[in-house]
Amino acid sequence: MSSLAATVQKIFDEPGCPTNGSKSEAERKQGCTKQLQPGSAAGGCAFDGAKVALQPFTDVAHLVHGPIACEGNSWDSRSAASSGSDLWRTAFTTDLSETDIVFGGEKRLCKAIKEIMDKCDPPAIFVYQTCIPAMIGDDINAVCKAASQRFERPVIPINSPGFVGSKNLGNKLAGEALLDYVIGTQEPDYTTPYDINLIGEYNVSGELWQVKPLLDELGIRILSCISGDGKYREVASSHRARAAMLVCSKSMINVARKMEQRYGIPFFEGAFYGIRDTSEALRQLARLLVERGAPTDLLARTDAVIVREEARAWAAIEPYRQRLKGKKALLITGGVKSWSVVASLQEAGLELVGTSVKKSTSEDKQRIKELMGQDANMIEEMTPREMYNIFKDAKADIMLSGGKSQFVALKAAMPWLDINQERCHAYMGYVGMVKLVEEIDKSLSSPIWVQLRRPAPWEALAKAMQQMQSAAAASACEPALTETARRAREICVCNTVDLGTIEDAICAHGLRSVAAVREHTNAVGGCCQRRIEEILASKPSAMRQAAE
Amino acid sequence: MAQSAEHVLDHLELFRGPEYQQMLAKKKIFENSRDPVEVERIKEWTKTAEYREKNFAREALTVNPAKACQPLGAVFASVGFEGTLPFVHGSQGCVAYYRSHLSRHFKEPSSCVSSSMTEDAAVFGGLNNMIDGLANCYSMYKPKMIAVSTTCMAEVIGDDLNAFIKTSKEKGSVPAEFDVPFAHTPAFVGSHVTGYDNALKGILEHFWDGKAGTAPKLERKPNGAINIIGGFDGYTVGNLREIKRILALMGIQHTILADNSEVFDTPTDGEFRMYDGGTTLEDAANAVHAKATISMQQWCTEKTLPFVAEHGQDVVSFNYPVGLSATDDFIMALSRISGKEIPEQLARERGRLVDAIADSSAHVHGKKFAIYGDPDLCYGLAAFLLELGAEPTHVLSTNGNKAWQEKMQLLLASSPFGKGCQAYPGRDLWHMRSLLFTEPVDFLVGNTYGKYLERDTGTPLIRIGFPIFDRHHHHRSPLWGYQGGLNVLVKILDKIFDEIDRKTNVLGKTDYSFDIIR
């Protein structure tokens, strides 16, 4: 436990993070993630954070050591896409029972590891610690060490039990485990001057694959992606990369910084969200690689690709810009970087009325200010009720958010678009941006929103009746109004034809029979036959004369 | 793997065995079959636009019709009255068809008799068959009422039901005061929905207008009640129960005319119910006093509704109301006519449907659908799809007429999602096949027969319609009311997600998107 506490402390001392750097010693000890407030709706635990960060390693067996809840409620709930092994999707858990908790779960864990080795023979097993075994003192580090020796295969302890803190902390603890046990333990078959690492990219809905063809075209090789569609061997040999890109700024900054420190791999923070950011990221990658000795023509080739792709994307977005112009959006994101999405949406012609910055660094916030102006509405924390109010007051036309807040928007009958982990569309890269704009447009143009915002018709009717009563006096002296009301009476209920329409037809064509009326209007003349006969009979002679 | 007594295989598996496969292969040799290459060529040709043109130019031939004949509708309506035995005057084979058609759909026995006309009867008229038939079924099955309709055979020779029934009564087949309403239901006119209309009108006419001259006409003393006519509907069990629940919630006094929701869903408790539930004959007669009559399906009541209106009632008709707006209109009409408030319970049910639509409409939005079925059902489903932002690209109704087409086109024109969508009256499923090949859609909505289209064209079938033979119990859940809207939405969504799963479940190929959360 003490070593875990030390690791956590180490993480809170993060020179790569400007916020952290500006803190006092005491503040820093408290940690960078907000203390969870008992009683408030909480996000995921540190275990969840660690698992989310590492699970996209596809050929690894992920074994959760704990009672059923931790894995049972969460397995296979993120759609990180794999191009190969499916093993990562299989839920392994020790499913601790009462006796294990009394006598300790280490034996059970040993057996579980053996069974996985026997059955699946994976290149590595990640063992995740959770609250309960941590509390009863199961030493997973020791068990993993023994197992690694026995099976001659890496068995990695991920020491991030839920109670140590938030999901974000868990991301970092996962990173520490990689640094301590994985990175640098194997050598790649070969290296090239174009080898890079992507850190904190999870290939949600396969979106990395939307960018990869461009990298391939430029000859840039992703030596290791941590962790989307990643393989154990790749991350183990990732220390040979020439440059790195930190994709999701907060989750794995420790990995990027320490790899720079240990192996001299320079990194930059970037995103593939939005046209400009994608271009910027490609340029940065090329620049870093060239600085590390790649042939300089990479720069020019990169620029050429950027010019081509940007033109293509703009052309695809153009038809939407007009339609989306002036539409107001509210952005509530979790992991996806707020500022880069803000930039993307502005590119599509949308106006941003607010964005959440709960998980953004102060640097992020600065960028948002640059993009949205000084009085940008940055929302630190928003209760569902506040969110609801923003919609009700029609301050926004659409909300883009993660799955959890979707229901708030929907309850307020507002268009909503999922841009978080569980979404089914990939928004990365140039292609992804076009897809996002397309989806926003689709969501805004869905006919259901009008329908949903409309109160039940009987409520609307009750209101109208109230107004009518007060207006009744007015309309009495307003013959035109009374006439309109008279003419609006429905005659043919089957095909909704009103009195006015039928009268006009009678007038215009001098109709004399129901059959004739049927010919000239939509009236069925079935159940409404009598009513039409009455109209024909009661027509003032003046009207008939006019017709003749 | 021949058949063995220990482990009896049915045809699903048995004929996959090598000896049967061999047998079938050998048989082929003697079949003098066509060159498979040529077969393949023609098969492909039937998918082309050229073929479609020829197909649509078809005049005399109907291929795979999506309609049935009038007497089927008449039988369907008749069993909706208390203790009523449908009696179809004509050939017996037809009647066996109606019974099996209804039984296979509802998984319930279907009682219905025929006058079993023979060749003699066809030449000399079926009077004797009527006399004997009425007498026999009256004594054997002890009905409270016998509702007579006709098959083509009786219609072609021109048997006069009114006179025949009178004579039968004189001859003592049934007591003079026994109710024998009738309707001529020539199958060469219209379809089962017309038959429903004729039979229902015949029954109301019988009770309201003096029982074929044997009783005084009823004098209407208006009250506050509302009559409901469901129309020909494969979901009659669920739908009528739902309507009754809504009416009860609103506290509206009502009569369901032709209420067959019980007889097509009898409990299994050891007792055989040849008749169950149904509109009582007293209620059927008293229905004349109602304030208004609501038809849930315009094209099932084209004659009945004007008949009711002539008796001084307000009449309103709907086109199989499914979904939010259509149900709103229905509930509003109930409230307007009855003067009753809409209870909180219904407002909450509405809110739940709204909620469900909001949660999942993104998956339906922009998808293209082809629909076929009875005219009202097509209309109701198309309206709901438009409401969800889907495109009802092809709407086809074999028994839809010109007026239906016009109304359909108006509906399609009323929404941006109806752009480019087309209504096809009088067309059949072979036309639909051409449509699906030349202008493909994402999903097909229709009855069981749609499975051939699904197989041929690969368009996934959402089963909504009549008959549904190859899925069980769908008729028990309503499609009407807010709850019904939810049921339809779920049917559509289930198929959409099944499709996504089906397309992403190829091991090692597409399974990167085989997700548990959709």
Ligand code: SF4
């Ligand atoms: S808080 Fe602890 S027990 Fe709960 S899910 Fe997280 S690790 Fe498991």
Ligand code: SF4
């Ligand atoms: S179409 Fe005529 S002959 Fe054929 S089943 Fe119907 S009633 Fe009988």
